[in-house]
Every structure is written in structure tokens, then in C-alpha cells.
Amino acid sequence: MNYKKFQFNFVANIKSKKKFKMKKKLAITLFLIAISQFYFAQTTRFIYQVSMKSDSTDKTNVTTENARLDISPEKSLFYGEGRIKRDSIIQRMRETRNFDRNTMQNLRTSIDYIVEKDLVKNITYFKTRLGRDQYTYEEDRKMDWKILPETVKIGEYETQKAETFFAGRKWYAWFTQDIPFQDGPYKFKGLPGLIIKLEDEKGDYSFDLQQSKKITEFPNFDNRFGNPIKVKRTDFEKQEKIYRKDPVTFVTNSFTQGGGPTPPQSMGGGNRPGGGGFRMDPDFRKQMEDRLKEEVAKNNNPIEILSK
Incomplete structure (x- = not known):
């Protein structure tokens, strides 16, 4: 066999294998990118x-x-x-x-x-x-x-x-x-x-x-x-x-300042007279106060620690 021809074929085969490996790597990379894009396209x-x-x-x-x-x-x-x-x-x-x-x-x-x-x-x-x-x-x-x-x-x-x-x-x-x-x-x-x-x-x-x-x-x-x-x-x-310091006063003040949903009111004169204020049902108020105090007392270890 002609030595130069053998050398040429040998080098060509090496280059062909390298190209094949490069194409294979590129195909795998493109496949992974496609999978990633498909994954991201979903909710x-x-x-x-x-x-x-x-x-x-x-x-x-x-x-x-x-x-x-x-x-x-x-x-x-x-x-x-x-x-x-x-x-x-x-x-x-x-x-x-x-x-x-x-x-x-x-x-x-x-x-x-x-x-x-x-x-x-x-x-x-x-x-x-x-x-x-x-x-x-x-x-x-x-x-x-x-x-x-x-x-x-x-x-x-x-x-x-x-x-x-x-x-x-x-x-x-x-x-x-x-x-x-x-x-x-x-x-x-x-x-x-x-x-x-x-x-x-x-x-x-x-x-x-x-x-x-x-x-x-x-x-x-x-x-x-x-x-x-x-x-x-x-x-x-x-x-x-x-x-956290005084939840009852905080919530009561937000009620009296108006805005937002209205809590249950007393049956007589429970609406906001004169366009301001309301008279909260006493039972509801007591339940609300007890619940707020209990919530704050039991939630003294929040996920975010507030600075003093």
C-alpha cells in the first residue's frame, strides 16, 4: 500500500471520528437544552x-x-x-x-x-x-x-x-x-x-x-x-x-378608622352613625380579643426574627 495514501486515510479516519464525537456531544447538548426549555415552559x-x-x-x-x-x-x-x-x-x-x-x-x-x-x-x-x-x-x-x-x-x-x-x-x-x-x-x-x-x-x-x-x-x-x-x-x-405589643388596640383602631370588611355588629344601631364608627357585637369583640391575645402569645417565635 502506498504510504502517503495510508497516512492520508489514517488521518482522515481520525478527523472523521472526532467530527462524529463532536456531533454527538452537540446533539446531547441540544437535547438537554430542549428538555430544559420544555421543563421551564411548564407551570x-x-x-x-x-x-x-x-x-x-x-x-x-x-x-x-x-x-x-x-x-x-x-x-x-x-x-x-x-x-x-x-x-x-x-x-x-x-x-x-x-x-x-x-x-x-x-x-x-x-x-x-x-x-x-x-x-x-x-x-x-x-x-x-x-x-x-x-x-x-x-x-x-x-x-x-x-x-x-x-x-x-x-x-x-x-x-x-x-x-x-x-x-x-x-x-x-x-x-x-x-x-x-x-x-x-x-x-x-x-x-x-x-x-x-x-x-x-x-x-x-x-x-x-x-x-x-x-x-x-x-x-x-x-x-x-x-x-x-x-x-x-x-x-x-x-x-x-x-x-405584637397590643394586638387588640391595633385591630380596634383599624376598625374605627373604616375601610375594608365590616365585622359583625350589634342588632340595634350597629351601623355607622353619622358616617363614622360602629358598635361591635360584645360577644364577637370578646372572642376577637381572646383570639388575638392567644395568637400573639403562642406565636412568639416567628420565622423572621425582628430586630429590637
Whole structure:
């Protein structure tokens, strides 16, 4: 065989194999990108089990509820499953003006907030109720993560551990790159994959992924109870401190200042005379005062530790 021809064929074969390998790698890369884009094009609901030790005087008392993290390419919503049920029943009560106090008493939830994340603009909004008013603010604190070398398999997912200090607590998160969402429960986000498990250093709060499924649309919370009051986070925290110090006075003042839904009133002269004020049903007032005092007393260990 001619040596030059043999050498040419040999080199050509090597180049052909290299091209084949490059094409194969490119095909795999394009396939992974396509899968990722398809995954992101879906709206997915992740259901977490949330465990809370809200009472620092009784750490054996653990409240457990389910919460949802709904994610689309543009935004995500984190909220309690109990919130959906409660809002629907309360809305029906408002429409019929038929307030069943026993039913309302059974609708209490510890996840009485909504966290909405604009994934395009990288903005997090927190929405909750203080007294009878709805508040919303934009989260202005940066979440700095330290990714640790520790890995562990949680369920079907390979996860890696990370840590951060946020809102007065040190948090540990286990995230997986198998799910290409840089998101997680509550306000947590920014890791290179979905947060599967999250807990604070003291074990007071934990979020554990239970299941996921595709959904067609987000629940609609907008304007269900009027427009929320937009404030800065620091101003909201000031209001929260006032509420925790004296919840009865806080709520009573919000009633007498008008606006928002009206509570049950006394049968005689219960309307607002002269366009201002009202006379609240004494039994309802007593129940409200007892409930507010009990809630604040038992919820002395909030997820975010307020500065003094």
C-alpha cells in the first residue's frame, strides 16, 4: 500500500471520528437544552410539608401544614394550602353576609402569607395581613449563599448543601440541579437548582418537598379583599411590632378608622352613625380579643426574627 495514501486515510479516519464525537456531544447538548426549555415552559406545583415551632416556650408543640410553590418561567407563588380553603369560605361569607364564627375559628392557618417572586426582574414580594388590613412590601435584603461540598440523596434527587444567614436565622438548604428552577419555599431562591429541603439552624422551621405536579394556571389572590397597603419592609416591621405589643388596640383602631370588611355588629344601631364608627357585637369583640391575645402569645417565635 502506498504510504502517503495510508497516512492520508489514517488521518482522515481520525478527523472523521472526532467530527462524529463532536456531533454527538452537540446533539446531547441540544437535547438537554430542549428538555430544559420544555421543563421551564411548564407551570409546576411543588408541595412542601412545613413544620413550625412558633411557641418558644413549648418546643414540643410542632405545627405542620402543607404549602405550595407554583412556578412558571415568569413568576412563582408560595402560599399555604389552608389559605386557599379559608379565603374561599370567607369570600362566600362576605357575599352572603352570613358569618359563621365556628367555621371561621376552624380556618386558622399558620401560613397566613403569600410570597410572589418575579423571576424575570428578580424581585420578591411579601403579602400578609396585620389585624384586618392586607400589606405588601418588596424584599430588599440580599440572600448570600455559601455552597458546601456535602451531598446527599433525598428521595429520588441528588442534592447539595448550602447555607445562608437571613432575617435573624442561619439556614441550611439542600438543592438539586435535577430540577432547573433557581427557586425554593418562602423567600428563598438563588441556588443553581430547586431547594428540596430547608431548615434553620435551631430546627424551629423546616420545609420538605413531598411531591410535584403540572398545573394549568396560578390561583388568583389579586383584589380578593381589596388592594393591599404597599409599604417598605422596614415600615411593615414597625407596624408588626406595634401589633405584637397590643394586638387588640391595633385591630380596634383599624376598625374605627373604616375601610375594608365590616365585622359583625350589634342588632340595634350597629351601623355607622353619622358616617363614622360602629358598635361591635360584645360577644364577637370578646372572642376577637381572646383570639388575638392567644395568637400573639403562642406565636412568639416567628420565622423572621425582628430586630429590637
